[in-house]
Amino acid sequence: MSDVDKAITELKRDGITILKNVISTNECKTLKNYSLKLQKKRFNEGEEIYFNDGSTRISNYFIEKPKLTHYLSNEKLDAILNTLLGKSYVLRGSSIMNVQDKKNEREKDGTGWHTDWSYNYDNIKFGYGGSFHVIIALDDFNKDNGSTHYVKGSHKLNTKPKRENKYKSNIILMKKGSMAIFDSSIWHKSGNPSNLSRWGIWSAYTQWWVKPHFRYNELFSKKVRTKFNKKILQILHLNSTPPLNAKKRLLTVVK
Ligand SMILES: O=C(O)CCC(=O)C(=O)O
Ligand SMILES: [Fe+2]
Numbered sequence: 001m002s003d004v005d006k007a008i009t010e011l012k013r014d015g016i017t018i019l020k021n022v023i024s025t026n027e028c029k030t031l032k033n034y035s036l037k038l039q040k041k042r043f044n045e046g047e048e049i050y051f052n053d054g055s056t057r058i059s060n061y062f063i064e065k066p067k068l069t070h071y072l073s074n075e076k077l078d079a080i081l082n083t084l085l086g087k088s089y090v091l092r093g094s095s096i097m098n099v100q101d102k103k104n105e106r107e108k109d110g111t112g113w114h115t116d117w118s119y120n121y122d123n124i125k126f127g128y129g130g131s132f133h134v135i136i137a138l139d140d141f142n143k144d145n146g147s148t149h150y151v152k153g154s155h156k157l158n159t160k161p162k163r164e165n166k167y168k169s170n171i172i173l174m175k176k177g178s179m180a181i182f183d184s185s186i187w188h189k190s191g192n193p194s195n196l197s198r199w200g201i202w203s204a205y206t207q208w209w210v211k212p213h214f215r216y217n218e219l220f221s222k223k224v225r226t227k228f229n230k231k232i233l234q235i236l237h238l239n240s241t242p243p244l245n246a247k248k249r250l251l252t253v254v255k
Contacts, residue, residue: 003019003076004076004079004080007019007076007080007181008080008083008084011080011084011132011181011182011183012084012129013153014152014153015128015150015152015153015154015155015156015182015183015185015186016150016152016172016180016181016182016183016186017180017181017182018172018174018178018179018180018181019076019077019178019179019181020174020175020177020178021177021178022074022076022136022177022178022179023071023136023177024177025176025177027177028137028138028139028176028177031071031096031138031199031201032138032139032197032199034065035058035061035096035098035138035199038058038061038064038096039056039058039098041064042058052106052107052108053106053107053108053109053110053111053190053193054099054100054101054106054108054109054110054146054190054192054193055097055098055099055110055111055190055193056097056098056099056100057095057096057097058095058096058097059093059094059095059213059214060094060095060214060219061094061095061096061201062094063219066220066224066227066228069228069232069235069236070232071136071201071203072091072094072203072232072235073231073232073235077134077179077181078231080181081132081205084129084132085129085130085131085132085205085206085207086207086208088207088208088234088239088240089205089206089207089208089234089235090205090206090207090208090210090212090216090234090235090236090237090240091203091204091205091206091212091216091235091236091237092131092184092204092205092206092210092212092213093202093203093204093212093213093214094201094202094203094204095201095202096138096199096200096201096202097199097200097201097202098197098198098199098200099145099146099190099191099193099197099198100145100146100193100194100195100196100197100198101193101194101195102195106193109192109193110146110189110190110191110192110193111189111190112163112164112189113161113162113163113164113165113167113187113188113189114161114163114187114188114189115155115160115161115184115185115186115187115188116131116133116184116185116204117130117131117184117185119160123159123160124158124159125157125158125159125160125185127158127185128155128156128183128185129155129183129185130184130185130206130207130210131183131184131185131204131205131206131207131210132181132182132183132184132204132205132206133181133182133183133184133202133203133204134179134180134181134202134203134204134205135148135172135179135180135200135201135202136177136178136179136200136201137174137175137176137177137178137179137180137200138176138199138200138201139176139196139197139198139199139200140174140175140176141172141173141174141178141180141198141200142171142173143171143173143191144194144196145191145194145196145197145198146190146191146192146193146194146196146198147171147172147173147174147191147198148171148172148180148188148189148190148191149169149170149171149172149188149189149190149191150169150170150171150172150182150186150187150188151167151168151169151170151186151187151188152169152170154186154187155182155183155185155186157187161187163189167187169187171191184204184206205235208237208240209240212237215237216235216236216237217236217237217238217241219236220236225238
């Protein structure tokens with residue numbers, strides 16, 4: 001069975017899979033150093049990047065360095081998402097994130113149990129397979145630095161976890177340079193932040209009709225966009241943003 005087929009089987013069955021050696025240790029180091037610089041820059045600009053659960057989240061880290069959109073796609077991930085989300089899949093959100101609490105300043109122990117998918121008025125979840133989270137580990141992820149906990153197979157439960165309950169769960173264990181992919185519908189939470197860092201690039205992908213966190217199709221200038229390949233343009237919603245009105249739609253169709 002190929003890596004991709006194995007990942008798809010695990011994602012369908014368990015709601016989670018790990019791909020090893022997706023980027024090199026050197027790239028991890030470079031990206032982590034860049035994250036530390038960017039963290040200072042964004043903070044100085046007044047952006048809210050530090051949260052009371054012990055996390056630091058830098059949204060859209062690729063604004064300053066469009067080349068970093070490179071980390072939004074690779075061949076295996078694309079094959080997996082094509083199968084699970086359909087060929088028009090898009091980005092929901094992407095951040096560089098650290099979980100760490102050096103000075104014991106956090107107010108909460110991480111996120112608590114949740115999913116990153118929607119519920120109706122009866123708290124019934126809108127199914128599974130509509131969105132996937134992807135973490136590229138820039139540090140090793142383990143039990144000592146607050147790696148993510150998850151409940152295997154819970155993407156197929158239609159109920160909502162209670163934030164502070166205890167559930168029989170597993171921990172994402174991976175080396176830096178690995179990639180974890182999980183169904184956004186799986187029950188998960190961050191581990192307890194420690195004095196060790198836990199940097200990673202977090203991206204979520206979804207079917208084309210789900211609203212993204214930001215207007216990615218307007219984020220980059222035309223000039224910058226000419227440097228992006230077709231896949232990145234697709235992921236950034238350049239092919240799936242609806243036309244302004246019917247006149248525009250006709251123009252698009254005629255063209
Ligand atoms: O940091 C983690 O391990 C979990 C974060 C998370 O689940 C979220 O931000 O939605
Ligand atoms: Fe989450």
